[in-house]
Amino acid sequence: MGALTERPQVSFEAAEFAPRPAEWRGLRRDDVRLLVGTGAGLRHARFRDLDQHLHPGDVLVVNDSATVPGELDGTLDGRPVVVHLGARLEDGSRVLELRTAPYAERPILDGRVGDLVQCGDAALRLLAPWPRDPSSPTGAGNRLWQAEAAGGLDDELATRGRPIAYGYLDARYPLSAYQTVFARHPGSAEMASAARPFTPGLVARLQAAGVVLARVTLHTGLSSQEAGEAPGPEWFRVPPETARAVATARAAGRRVVAVGTTATRALESAVEAVPGGERVVATSGWTERVVSPADPPRVVDGLVTGWHDPQASHLLLVEAVAGRALAQAAYDGAVSGGYLWHEFGDSALLLPG
Numbered sequence: 275m276g277a278l279t280e281r282p283q284v285s286f287e288a289a290e291f292a293p294r295p296a297e298w299r300g301l302r303r304d305d306v307r308l309l310v311g312t313g314a315g316l317r318h319a320r321f322r323d324l325d326q327h328l329h330p331g332d333v334l335v336v337n338d339s340a341t342v343p344g345e346l347d348g349t350l351d352g353r354p355v356v357v358h359l360g361a362r363l364e365d366g367s368r369v370l371e372l373r374t375a376p377y378a379e380r381p382i383l384d385g386r387v388g389d390l391v392q393c394g395d396a397a398l399r400l401l402a403p404w405p406r407d408p409s410s411p412t413g414a415g416n417r418l419w420q421a422e423a424a425g426g427l428d429d430e431l432a433t434r435g436r437p438i439a440y441g442y443l444d445a446r447y448p449l450s451a452y453q454t455v456f457a458r459h460p461g462s463a464e465m466a467s468a469a470r471p472f473t474p475g476l477v478a479r480l481q482a483a484g485v486v487l488a489r490v491t492l493h494t495g496l497s498s499q500e501a502g503e504a505p506g507p508e509w510f511r512v513p514p515e516t517a518r519a520v521a522t523a524r525a526a527g528r529r530v531v532a533v534g535t536t537a538t539r540a541l542e543s544a545v546e547a548v549p550g551g552e553r554v555v556a557t558s559g560w561t562e563r564v565v566s567p568a569d570p571p572r573v574v575d576g577l578v579t580g581w582h583d584p585q586a587s588h589l590l591l592v593e594a595v596a597g598r599a600l601a602q603a604a605y606d607g608a609v610s611g612g613y614l615w616h617e618f619g620d621s622a623l624l625l626p627g
Contacts, residue, residue, distance in 0.1 A: 289581070289608075289609055289613075289615050290612060290613075290614050290615065291442040291614065291615045291616050291619070292614035292615060292616055292617075292618040292619035292620075293442065293443055293444040293618075294443065294444055294445065294447070294618060295447055295451045295618045296471070296618065297451070298447070302322075302473065303321075303470060303471050303472070303473050304320070304321045304322040304324075304471050304472065304473045304475075304476050305320060305321070305322065306320070306321050306471050306614075306619070306620045306621055307319070307320060307321070307611075307613055307614075307620040307621070308320055308321045308323065308324065308471075308620070308621050308622065308623060309604060309607055309608055309611070309613060309620070309621070309622045309623070310327050310622075310623045310625070311596065311600050311603060311604040311607075311622060311623070311624045311625070311626075312600075312624075312625045312626070313600070313625075313626060313627070315603075316603060316604065316607045318607075318611060321471040321472075321476070321620075321621050322473075322476055324476060324480065324578075324623065325476065325479045325480045325483045325485065327623055327625070328480070328483070328485050328529075328531065329484075329485075329528065329529070330483060330484025330485065331484060331485075331486065331523060331526055331528035332485050332486070332523065332528050332529045332530075332531060332576075333485075333486045333487075333488050333519050333520055333523040333528065333529070333530050333531065334480065334485055334486070334487050334488070334531050334533055334578070335488050335489075335490055335516065335520070335530065335531070335532045335533060335537045335538075335540075335541050335574075336454075336456045336469050336472075336487060336488070336489055336490070336533045336537060337454075337456065337466040337469060337489075337490055337491065337492050337494075337533065337534060337536045337537045337540065338456045338457060338458040338459055338489045338490070338491055339457065339458075339459055339460075339461050339462040339466055339491050339492055339493050339494065339536070340453055340457035340458060340459060340460040340461065340462065341437060341449065341452040341453055341457065341460075341462045341463075341464065341465045341466075342431075342460050342461060342462065342463070343431045343432070343435030343436055343437060343449060344358055344359045344360070344431070344435065344437065344438045344463045344464070345357065345358055345359075345378070345435065345436050345437065345438045345439065346359070346393040346394070346430060346431065346434060346435055346436075347375065347376075347393070347434075348391050348392055348393040348394075348398075349391070349392050350372060350382070350385065350389060350390075350391050350392075351389070353375075354375035354376070355372045355373065355374070355375055355382060355391065356372070356373045356374065356375050356376065356377075356378040357370060357371075357372060357373075357391060357393055357398070358370070358371040358372075358373060358378065358438050358463070358496055359431070359463065360418070360463040360495045360496040360506075361463065361493065361495055361506075361507075361508065361509065363420065366423075367401060367420050367421060367422050367423070368398070368420075368421050368422075368423060368427075369404055369418060369419070369420065369421075369463075369495065369496065369506070370391070370398060370400070370418070370419045370420075370421040371417060371418055371419070371496050372385055372391065372419075377439075377440070377441035378438075378439065378440050378441060379440070379441035381417045383415025383416060383417060384415055385400050385415075385416060385419060386400065387400055387401065387402060388400065391421070393427070393430050393434075394430045394434060395425050395426050395429070395430060396423060396424070396425040396426055396427040396429070396430045397423070397424045397425050398421040398422070398423055398424075398427070399421060399422045399424065400419045400420075400421055401419070401420045401421060401422055402419070402420050403416040403418065403419060403420075404418045404419055404420040404506070405418070405506050405507060417503075418496065418506065436449070437449050437451070437452040437464075437465075438463060438464050438496070442616060443618075451618075452464075452465040452617075453465070454466060454467075454469040454470050454472060455469070455472045455473060455474060455477060456469055456472065456489065458489075458491075459491050459493075461491075461493035461509070462492075462493050462494040463493075463494055463495055463496055463497075464494050464495075464496065464497045464617075465494070465617055466492070466494055466534050466536045466537070467534070467580055467616075467617035467618075468533050468534025468535070468536075468537070468578050468579050468580055468621070469533045469534060469537075469578075470617065470618070471621055472533075486519050486523065488515070488516040488519040488520065489513065489516060490510065490511065490512050490513075490516055490537055490540040490541055490544075491510060491511040491540070492508055492509070492510040492511075492536045492537065492539060492540040492561075493508060493509045493510070494508060494536055495507075495508050497586075497588075503587065504564045504587050505539070505564065505587055505588075506562075507560045507561065507562050508536075508539070508560070508561055509558075509559070509560055509561075510539070510540040510543055510544075510558065510559070510560075510561050511540070511557075511558035512540060512541060512543075512544035512554060512555070512556055512557055512558070513556055514556040516541075516554070516556075517544065517553075517554045517555055517556045520541070520554045520573060521553060521554065524573065529575055529576050529625070529627065530573050530574055530575055530576070531574070531575070531576035531577065531578060531623075531625070532574045532576070532577055532578070532595075533578045534577075534578065534579060534580075535565075535579065535588045535591045535592070538565055538571065538574050538577065538591060538595065539561060539563055539564075539565060539591070540561070541554060541573060541574055542563055542565050542571050542572060542573065542574060543557075543561035543563040544556070544557045545572045545573055552572045552573060553573075554573055564587065564590075564591075565590075565591045565594050565595070566587075566590040566591065566593075566594050567590065567593055567594050567598070569594075570594045570595075571594055571595055574595055575595070575625075575626070575627055576595070576623070576624060576625045576626070576627070577592065577595045577596060577622075577623075577624045578621060578622070578623050578624075579592055579621065579622050579624065580615070580616065580617065580619055580620070580621055580622075581605070581608055581613060581614075581615045581616070581619055581620065581622070582615075583615075589601075592624070595624065595626070596624040596626050597626045600624060600626050601624070604622055604624060608620070608622070
């Protein structure tokens with residue numbers, strides 16, 4: 275991953291978090307704001323205008339993973355905690371993060387191997403730091419754990435589980451608020467939020483304008499990385515029809531625009547070298563690919579994205595796609611323009627070419 279100093283220097287104190295979904299603010303999903311950044315400068319629009327900024331033959335790559343309940347209340351050594359559950363690993367264990375109760379404001383870093391976390395009738399035993407030891411890049415403790423579930427964890431999630439949320443929201447919102455119009459395959463711990471502003475009407479207008487929508491699946495992990503922490507391994511799939519759509523667009527000189535960092539990671543994880551360049555192939559599995567300025571994208575040349583914290587590794591991916599100058603200009607414009615941050619916030623379309 276690239277050096278931290280490569281990130282845009284965001285005056286984050288001036289940024290505003292979206293405290294609730296657009297629908298709870300009296301808006302349609304596609305009424306959120308859209309900052310369009312190109313080599314010619316910045317334009318302010320609404321997300322419903324997205325079709326006006328793309329060309330026939332451009333490919334929009336969307337993540338069709340659906341969000342699953344991943345948050346439970348629990349106890350650790352008698353103290354209340356909020357439990358965030360990430361990927362189900364191949365041996366049946368789970369990725370787990372412990373956060374402070376009641377609103378999950380901060381990670382808990384003093385867990386130990388063998389600790390038992392009780393969540394109703396289910397118990398989770400901490401097996402080992404995940405994906406490495408220590409899992410906190412500061413070395414101050416372990417943020418993420420591999421945990422073994424005993425009892426009815428799936429039943430607990432089905433009856434008492436809720437979408438993963440953080441302290442900047444003003445209330446808890448239903449799982450439906452965390453699904454995108456493309457959601458088809460359950461498995462994401464947190465919403466692939468860049469696609470949240472899409473509506474069926476906007477999708478129809480994009481298709482009528484000749485924009486090609488291509489699907490990938492990437493089941494997102496826990497997004498609350500600390501400074502300097504790369505995203506962990508995530509399961510993904512790129513189907514044959516998406517590989518063909520990308521190849522057709524590139525051969526015709528059209529743009530490949532990923533909707534979100536998750537779609538970018540999935541697509542870039544399916545690139546193989548061929549004489550004279552690279553191509554996307556149909557594949558699936560676990561990816562550890564981290565797109566950054568030090569390891570830039572090979573096929574994605576545009577990005578639809580939300581606004582990320584300065585310490586987030588996602589911001590390095592934004593810079594890798596958009597370029598340092600455009601990424602910095604976009605974040606400066608978002609802060610000065612009062613754009614809203616996080617999963618229910620506003621959006622950007624970055625087209626450096």
